[in-house]
Amino acid sequence: MGAEQVGQRVDELERRLRALEDERDIAQLIARYGPLVDAGAATAAAQLWATDGSYTVEDNRMAGRAAVQSMVESEAHQRLIDRGSAHFLAAPVISVDADTAQAVCESLLCLRHTDGYTLLRATANHFRLARIDGRWQIVERTAHLLDGSESARSLLTRAVH
Amino acid sequence: MGAEQVGQRVDELERRLRALEDERDIAQLIARYGPLVDAGAATAAAQLWATDGSYTVEDNRMAGRAAVQSMVESEAHQRLIDRGSAHFLAAPVISVDADTAQAVCESLLCLRHTDGYTLLRATANHFRLARIDGRWQIVERTAHLLDGSESARSLLTRAVH
Amino acid sequence: MGAEQVGQRVDELERRLRALEDERDIAQLIARYGPLVDAGAATAAAQLWATDGSYTVEDNRMAGRAAVQSMVESEAHQRLIDRGSAHFLAAPVISVDADTAQAVCESLLCLRHTDGYTLLRATANHFRLARIDGRWQIVERTAHLLDGSESARSLLTRAVH
Numbered sequence: 001m002g003a004e005q006v007g008q009r010v011d012e013l014e015r016r017l018r019a020l021e022d023e024r025d026i027a028q029l030i031a032r033y034g035p036l037v038d039a040g041a042a043t044a045a046a047q048l049w050a051t052d053g054s055y056t057v058e059d060n061r062m063a064g065r066a067a068v069q070s071m072v073e074s075e076a077h078q079r080l081i082d083r084g085s086a087h088f089l090a091a092p093v094i095s096v097d098a099d100t101a102q103a104v105c106e107s108l109l110c111l112r113h114t115d116g117y118t119l120l121r122a123t124a125n126h127f128r129l130a131r132i133d134g135r136w137q138i139v140e141r142t143a144h145l146l147d148g149s150e151s152a153r154s155l156l157t158r159a160v161h
Numbered sequence: 162m163g164a165e166q167v168g169q170r171v172d173e174l175e176r177r178l179r180a181l182e183d184e185r186d187i188a189q190l191i192a193r194y195g196p197l198v199d200a201g202a203a204t205a206a207a208q209l210w211a212t213d214g215s216y217t218v219e220d221n222r223m224a225g226r227a228a229v230q231s232m233v234e235s236e237a238h239q240r241l242i243d244r245g246s247a248h249f250l251a252a253p254v255i256s257v258d259a260d261t262a263q264a265v266c267e268s269l270l271c272l273r274h275t276d277g278y279t280l281l282r283a284t285a286n287h288f289r290l291a292r293i294d295g296r297w298q299i300v301e302r303t304a305h306l307l308d309g310s311e312s313a314r315s316l317l318t319r320a321v322h
Numbered sequence: 323m324g325a326e327q328v329g330q331r332v333d334e335l336e337r338r339l340r341a342l343e344d345e346r347d348i349a350q351l352i353a354r355y356g357p358l359v360d361a362g363a364a365t366a367a368a369q370l371w372a373t374d375g376s377y378t379v380e381d382n383r384m385a386g387r388a389a390v391q392s393m394v395e396s397e398a399h400q401r402l403i404d405r406g407s408a409h410f411l412a413a414p415v416i417s418v419d420a421d422t423a424q425a426v427c428e429s430l431l432c433l434r435h436t437d438g439y440t441l442l443r444a445t446a447n448h449f450r451l452a453r454i455d456g457r458w459q460i461v462e463r464t465a466h467l468l469d470g471s472e473s474a475r476s477l478l479t480r481a482v483h
Contacts, residue, residue, distance in 0.1 A: 002164075003324075003325075006164070006168070006171065006328055007328070010328065010331050010332065010335070013171070013178060014335065016178055016182065017178060017339060020178075020182065020185060021338065021342065023185065024345065027413065028415055028416070031412070031413050031414065031415045031427070032415050032482045034412065034428055035427070035446070035482050038428065038446070038468060038478055039479045041478075044479070081470060081475075082470040083470055084468040084474070086428045086430065086444035086468050088412055088428055088430065088444075089412065090192070090195065090249055090251075090412075090413075091188065091192050091250075091251075091252045091413045092192065093189055093192045093193050093196065094189070104196050105192070106195055106196065106199065106247045106248075106249055108271065108278075110430065110441055110444045110468075112467075112468065112469055112470070116440055116443070117430075117441040117442075117443070117444050118441070119271055119278040119279070119280060119441060120277050121278070122247035122271045122278050124196070124199070145245065145273075146199060146245040146246060146271075146273065147273055148242060148245045148273075152245070153199070153200040153201060153242075156196035156197070156199055156202075157200045157205070160193045160196050160197060160202075160205070161202075161205055163325075167325070170336070174335055174336065174339060177343065178339060181339075181342055181343065181346060251353070251356065251410055251411065252349065252353050252412075252413045253353065254354050255350070266353070267356055267360065267410055269408065269432065280438055280439040281439075282438070282439070283407075283410075283434070283439050306406065306434075307360060307406040307407060307408050307432075307434065308434055309403060309404040309405055313406070314360070314361040314362060315361075317357035317358070317360055317361040317363075318357065318361045318363050321354045321358060321363075321366070
């Protein structure tokens with residue numbers, strides 16, 4: 001095997017390995033969301049987003065990290081986690097294109113009640129992500145209750161075809 | 162390091178990388194199922210299966226892509242997704258053997274009702290997959306309600322030992 | 323490209339690939355837990371742990387594989403799986419440091435009742451793992467009901483920052 005051929009094979013291995021690492025990094029980023037918001041770690045949760053990233057849940061659009069942090073610190077969210085909540089995200093479908101990516105997953109919101117837990121919400125989630133300063137960050141997360149609406153369905157099919 | 166030794170190390174890296182890529186491809190294939198059926202994307206859902214693949218849920222055997230597509234288009238399934246459903250699959254245990262593979266995971270079916278969601282089903286799933294035309298496809302999916310039966314239990318242990 | 327430079331690039335690829343394989347192995351280990359305990363495969367479930375590994379659920383500490391096996395074989399657990407249960411774990415956040423690792427995920431416990439399933443528990447899980455005899459094993463799993471307590475919250479943030 002000549003030196004040139006080895007170089008090409010090593011180039012190709014690096015390219016494929018980087019693709020796997022990107023997908024791993026994005027999956028891990030998304031996996032952090034539930035534990036962080038259920039722990040009330042507002043700053044760390046907000047830092048999953050890009051500085052100017054957004055998070056839209058139905059008609060409520062949070063723009064910027066401070067808005068995500070405020071949501072976690074809000075009385076409504078604190079009530080959930082004081083009672084005991086699980087923001088439970090499925091493993092996402094991920095597609096990476098150089099320094100941007102998309103991901104789709106469903107999520108469940110479980111809330112403790114007298115005897116066991118109730119399922120408050122089941123949600124469709126679409127993420128747009130970007131590699132910023134060498135780290136994957138959420139540029140836009142759009143979530144919609146799985147309520148039979150076209151809004152929810154179109155989120156689910158955006159990145160999975 | 163001699164040229165021959167480098168070649169062997171690069172061969173080995175390619176083999177291990179391909180194993181990771183196969184597992185990633187299979188995990189992504191399975192992760193697509195929930196979003197696609199909850200969106201009602203019947204054709205795309207059916208294409209997760211091999212042309213002659215099958216999907217058996219308890220005693221109901223769907224044979225071929227057209228049968229999977231018909232299930233998604235059926236009145237019963239449309240009623241679920243019009244109301245709002247989440248077919249929520251756990252990250253699968255995967256074992257690959259060259260061009261065939263097995264995977265096992267549990268899944269939940271959540272359905273919207275007046276106030277929140279109910280958990281209609283919790284299911285054991287076993288997948289047999291094959292690399293066909295360079296793409297992993299489901300050859301056989303067998304699902305059984307987690308109802309204490311031996312049928313459900315045997316699915317869970319098939320690929321995880 | 324000189325032989326020395328190629329050797330360095332191949333070294334680096336091996337290091338990065340091993341990191342991905344470790345994370346894959348740990349994710350697969352954790353993914354096996356639910357299917358094994360829902361199937362009642364007590365010995366296989368216990369072998370996810372190190373010989374002297376422990377599993378603490380709230381105030382109940384199981385020390386050693388035999389204790390984990392006894393839990394799966396216990397009357398209380400057998401009642402769950404005879405009725406039909408799903409121990410449903412989310413994809414974990416994983417951080418590896420050479421031959422030890424940590425992982426965090428939430429989990430749900432679903433139990434069949436007359437008409438559908440109820441959500442008995444939603445739990446925070448923290449795993450300490452080690453590579454022992456060339457295989458990742460659980461050294462310590464600590465689980466706590468998501469009940470608003472500091473005990474649950476601190477588990478969630480241990481490995482995800």
